[in-house]
Amino acid sequence: MTRRPLVGEPLALDLVNTQWVERGRTVDLFDEPDGLQGWLAEHRLAGDPTSVEAPLRQARSALRGVLEQPGEDAERGINAILAHGASRYTLRQGTAHEHHDVDADWLPSWQAVLNYLDLLRQQPTRIRRCGNPGCVLHFYDTSRNGTRRWCSMDGCGGRAKAARHYQRHRATTS
Numbered sequence: 001m002t003r004r005p006l007v008g009e010p011l012a013l014d015l016v017n018t019q020w021v022e023r024g025r026t027v028d029l030f031d032e033p034d035g036l037q038g039w040l041a042e043h044r045l046a047g048d049p050t051s052v053e054a055p056l057r058q059a060r061s062a063l064r065g066v067l068e069q070p071g072e073d074a075e076r077g078i079n080a081i082l083a084h085g086a087s088r089y090t091l092r093q094g095t096a097h098e099h100h101d102v103d104a105d106w107l108p109s110w111q112a113v114l115n116y117l118d119l120l121r122q123q124p125t126r127i128r129r130c131g132n133p134g135c136v137l138h139f140y141d142t143s144r145n146g147t148r149r150w151c152s153m154d155g156c157g158g159r160a161k162a163a164r165h166y167q168r169h170r171a172t173t174s
Contacts, residue, residue, distance in 0.1 A: 004017065004018070004020065004029060005020055005022070005137065005151065005152065006020075006137045006139065006151045006152055007042075009138070009139055009140055010115055010118075010119055010140050011043055011111060011112050011115040012063055012112045012113065012115040012116035012119060013063075013116075013119075013127070013138045013139060013140055014039075014043070015056065015059060015060050015063060015112045016060055016063050016064050016067065016137075016138050017137050017138060018030060018035075018039060018060060019060070019064075019136065020135075020136060020137055021134060021135065021136055030053060030056070030057065036049045036052075036053055036056070037049045040052070040108065043108075045107070045108040045111065046104075046107060046108070047104065047105065047107060047108050051104075051105045052105055052106075052107070052108050052109070055081075055084070055105055055106045055108070055109040056108055056109050056112075058077075058080075058081065058109065059081050059108075059109035059110075059112050059113055060112075061077065062074070062077030062078050062080065062081055062113070063078070063112065063113065063116055065077050066078050066116070067127070067129065067138055068129070078113055078116070081106070081109050081110060081113045082110065082113055082114075084102060084103045084106035084109070084110055085100055085101060085102030085103065085106060085107070085110040086100070086101050086102070087099065087100055087101075088101065119140060125146070126140055126141040126142070126146060127140055127141075128140075128141055128148070128149075130149075130150055130151035130156050131149035131150055131156065132150065132151070132156035135151055135156050137151040137156075138151075139151055
């Protein structure tokens with residue numbers, strides 16, 4: 001399976017990050033052999049890859065839309081995914097239990113969109129796009145002071161740091 005540049009993000013952002021840019025070319029994990037199956041297994045999500053692929057692509061597109069161009073159109077995409085399921089609650093022996101009634105083919109997509117809603121409830125300002133204009137990856141900033149700018153310091157952050165160093169060095173030698 002192809003090595004992804006950013007893993008370990010919350011489910012919604014990890015789904016969006018299954019597409020990235022590498023050397024100017026868009027890479028889609030779901031187009032790679034066993035890419036979708038591996039992603040489902042990584043997140044312990046149920047579903048036959050052939051039947052959940054189209055809903056996951058739709059959810060990924062809807063999530064990317066709401067992250068990059070928020071508004072009513074983007075929200076319609078999210079709501080279309082949410083329409084494939086519902087949560088209900090019961091009380092048993094003094095404890096609340098949540099049950100999901102979701103179309104099986106849409107379950108992983110529905111869970112990813114639900115995860116996005118959870119992130120919005122927690123700290124929406126911590127949902128960020130990488131500071132590199134050429135990067136399409138998103139992350140949930142868990143840094144103590146909330147100032148993370150890059151998808152990773154190994155990738156985009158390191159390149160930005162090297163570019164600043166090069167510019168400073170070049171300015172002093174001119």
